[in-house]
Amino acid sequence: MSRKPRRVGIRRVRRRDNVAGLLVAAVIGFPVYWMVLTAFRPASQVLSNPPVFWPNGFTLDNFSRAMGTETFWANVRSSVVIGLGTVVVSLVIGTLAAFAVARFRFAGRKAFVVVILGVQMIPLTALVIPVYLLINDVGMTDTLTGVILTYLVFMLPFTVWLLRGFIAGIPPELEEAAMVDGCTRLGAFRRVVLPLLAPGLVATSIFAMIQAWNEYVLVYVLLSSPEKQTLSIWLVSFQTGFGTDYGGLMAGATLTALPVVVFFLIVQRRIAAGLAVGAVKG
Amino acid sequence: MSADATQPSPVPYQPADEDASRHGGRPAQATPDERPGAGRQQGSGNHRFDQTGTEGEPAQHGVRPAGSAGPPPRTRWARVTRRRTGSELLPYLLITPALLSLVVVLGYPLADMLLLSFQDMTRRELFSGAAPPWAGLDQFRTILSDGFFWEVVARTAAFTVVCTTLTMVLSLSIALLMRRVSTWVRLTIASVLIAVWAMPVMVAASIFRWLFDADYGVINWVLSQLPMVDFSKHNWFTDPWQGFAVIAGVVIWGALPFATITLHAALMQIPQELEEAAVIDGVRGSQMLRHITFPVIKPSFVMVTTLMSIWNFGVFNQIWLMRGGQPEREYYLLGVYSFIESFAINRYSAGAAIAVVTVLLLLAGSVVYLRQMLRMGEVE
Numbered sequence: 001m002s003r004k005p006r007r008v009g010i011r012r013v014r015r016r017d018n019v020a021g022l023l024v025a026a027v028i029g030f031p032v033y034w035m036v037l038t039a040f041r042p043a044s045q046v047l048s049n050p051p052v053f054w055p056n057g058f059t060l061d062n063f064s065r066a067m068g069t070e071t072f073w074a075n076v077r078s079s080v081v082i083g084l085g086t087v088v089v090s091l092v093i094g095t096l097a098a099f100a101v102a103r104f105r106f107a108g109r110k111a112f113v114v115v116i117l118g119v120q121m122i123p124l125t126a127l128v129i130p131v132y133l134l135i136n137d138v139g140m141t142d143t144l145t146g147v148i149l150t151y152l153v154f155m156l157p158f159t160v161w162l163l164r165g166f167i168a169g170i171p172p173e174l175e176e177a178a179m180v181d182g183c184t185r186l187g188a189f190r191r192v193v194l195p196l197l198a199p200g201l202v203a204t205s206i207f208a209m210i211q212a213w214n215e216y217v218l219v220y221v222l223l224s225s226p227e228k229q230t231l232s233i234w235l236v237s238f239q240t241g242f243g244t245d246y247g248g249l250m251a252g253a254t255l256t257a258l259p260v261v262v263f264f265l266i267v268q269r270r271i272a273a274g275l276a277v278g279a280v281k282g
Numbered sequence: 283m284s285a286d287a288t289q290p291s292p293v294p295y296q297p298a299d300e301d302a303s304r305h306g307g308r309p310a311q312a313t314p315d316e317r318p319g320a321g322r323q324q325g326s327g328n329h330r331f332d333q334t335g336t337e338g339e340p341a342q343h344g345v346r347p348a349g350s351a352g353p354p355p356r357t358r359w360a361r362v363t364r365r366r367t368g369s370e371l372l373p374y375l376l377i378t379p380a381l382l383s384l385v386v387v388l389g390y391p392l393a394d395m396l397l398l399s400f401q402d403m404t405r406r407e408l409f410s411g412a413a414p415p416w417a418g419l420d421q422f423r424t425i426l427s428d429g430f431f432w433e434v435v436a437r438t439a440a441f442t443v444v445c446t447t448l449t450m451v452l453s454l455s456i457a458l459l460m461r462r463v464s465t466w467v468r469l470t471i472a473s474v475l476i477a478v479w480a481m482p483v484m485v486a487a488s489i490f491r492w493l494f495d496a497d498y499g500v501i502n503w504v505l506s507q508l509p510m511v512d513f514s515k516h517n518w519f520t521d522p523w524q525g526f527a528v529i530a531g532v533v534i535w536g537a538l539p540f541a542t543i544t545l546h547a548a549l550m551q552i553p554q555e556l557e558e559a560a561v562i563d564g565v566r567g568s569q570m571l572r573h574i575t576f577p578v579i580k581p582s583f584v585m586v587t588t589l590m591s592i593w594n595f596g597v598f599n600q601i602w603l604m605r606g607g608q609p610e611r612e613y614y615l616l617g618v619y620s621f622i623e624s625f626a627i628n629r630y631s632a633g634a635a636i637a638v639v640t641v642l643l644l645l646a647g648s649v650v651y652l653r654q655m656l657r658m659g660e661v662e
Contacts, residue, residue, distance in 0.1 A: 014464065021463040021471055024456055028538065029474035031489045032481065034500065038492065047498045049514075093379045100376035112377060117655060119388060121648035123596025125617040126637040129624045130391035130398065136408070153387035156380055214482040216599055221625065235484045236603060239491070246492050253485040264480040 035257075038250040039063070046247040062251035066238070074227035075234040078144060082219075082230060083212040085148040086155055087205045093152075094159030094204070095197075099189070101160065102167035116157045124154065125217055132221050142224045150218055155208045162207065166200025167193065206263045213260055231256050399635035405628040414631065421635035430611075431619075431636070435643075438615040441526065442594040449534050449590055450583070453541035458571075460546050472543070479539035483532075487603035490532045494518045519605070522612035529613075532600045537593070541586050548582035549575070581654065588651040595644055616640045 140146030178188040403414035505513040519525040598617035624633030
């Protein structure tokens with residue numbers, strides 16, 4: 001958008017557009033603002049009529065109340081364990097498959113890609129029943145391993161697809177050069193492809209992490225003990241359990257969303273950097 | 283987690299952030315040329331990344347066209363052809379783990395679901411481990427002859443159409459607006475979108491419950507400020523129409539960032555000359571959108587619309603969470619219906635049959651999506 005206002009009157013149009021743009025941003029952003037505002041507000045101020053739209057008073061009470069619930073830290077732990085487990089396994093398996101899809105032409109490749117893409121279209125809720133029965137059959141309900149296993153599969157398709165794109169962006173000539181210089185294929189992969197793929201791996205793993213963090217239905221069905229459940233379940237039970245403690249609820253919501261927002265910011269930079277570096281012009 | 287938009291929608295929530303940082307962080311005009319292939323990087327979600335790959339390929343043939351003219355014609359492009367021994371097997375070895383896990387944890391349940399829908403599984407069989415009795419087409423017959431089921435189907439379809447339309451109209455308008463504002467305003471909009479994008483569904487649902495709270499919700503207060511309107515103590519969920527309006531609000535709010543950022547990325551690729559030439563030729567206002575702008579972004583638009591429809595059709599979380607885990611029958615959409623049949627009423631087979639019908643209906647949407655992907659050459 002390098003267009004500079006040139007014609008007469010265009011400045012006014014630009015100003016009108018800017019105002020409209022800011023308005024849009026305000027409306028879309030308001031729920032998030034309201035969440036944070038409520039979270040830091042003293043309980044006495046939260047339920048006020050008429051509502052106050054700017055910060056008045058500051059307290060961390062809501063947060064300590066939210067974090068003080070019995071299972072909070074256990075739930076954080078299981079969210080982290082599930083997230084990390086899923087990410088590590090799906091990255092390993094996904095990278096292999098992505099490499100195959102990006103670098104080789106083999107019979108059945110297109111079918112594999114179509115399966116990968118098509119599978120993502122199946123709504124998770126449709127599969128909850130049979131997945132639950134499967135996990136139940138192997139006796140892994142209410143275990144984190146069972147959850148990791150199922151998440152893994154739901155993450156795999158998009159892991160493969162994302163990584164495939166990143167790998168395709170690395171010129172095969174680099175690998176070939178390494179192989180000419182005496183690397184084995186594996187060596188070339190490890191010394192050449194992997195370092196260049198790092199930003200892609202980071203981005204992909206964070207996306208997978210976010211999805212695992214946010215997922216609700218499967219954990220809800222698969223995990224029954226409160227201390228094994230994840231933060232998403234914790235937040236929902238908070239909602240029903242505490243009635244209208246909106247201060248605490250919004251503090252809980254802020255806590256749940258915080259890691260995701262931070263991760264999002266990281267990925268964003270990494271992807272930008274990755275794309276700049278990843279072109280490997282030099 | 284594929285399909286849920288919130289979810290994490292599998293595909294969904296991805297790549298766009300990169301654009302945001304692109305337009306946001308630096309002077310926008312620098313970006314398009316920054317990397318090779320940037321011009322074509324649009325696509326939705328993750329797909330954008332591989333376009334770089336697609337572009338690499340032509341170069342590849344150029345480099346070594348003959349070298350790989352081996353026995354199977356497809357290996358023409360293969361990079362491995364140099365070492366023939368074992369290289370034929372290598373790709374299969376590489377995809378084996380992925381394929382295996384997909385088959386076990388996804389293929390098997392899918393088949394199991396199909397099987398289940400032809401049986402009659404209840405809590406008793408679940409706990410005793412006995413094989414559920416065969417029911418043939420009974421489940422389907424019961425469901426398809428049930429007026430309530432068709433009501434739910436119609437409701438789901440209507441919900442999908444309304445949400446998708448609103449999302450696309452809003453996101454296209456915002457994306458168009460983003461092209462016209464100053465850089466700092468665009469940066470502001472992009473950051474807000476990213477923040478919203480990062481919100482987990484549970485969080486979004488909690489926030490909206492608070493916003494629409496009957497006693498202290500901001501929305502009721504704001505509406506009451508309008509002349510002749512009194513919304514104090516108004517409960518939005520007594521009337522399912524209004525309840526669905528709120529739920530649609532959460533869904534659309536959550537979907538806007540992905541759609542807007544993707545469409546904006548597509549819009550960035552329209553060469554300025556094209557629009558300038560159109561202006562010189564006398565194209566004005568809506569003509570520009572219809573004949574110049576829209577055709578260029580159409581592939582992305584179709585893609586996003588399809589994905590949105592698919593996700594909206596399978597929506598579950600937002601309804602479940604907004605109704606506190608106990609949606610009334612008026613709030614059933616297919617996803618919720620199937621879930622409740624299975625886990626609340628323990629009629630697993632009925633639930634499975636509903637899920638099977640849902641997936642079949644969704645297949646239509648998926649075919650559109652896959653065809654578009656194939657057409658855009660992303661799958662190659």
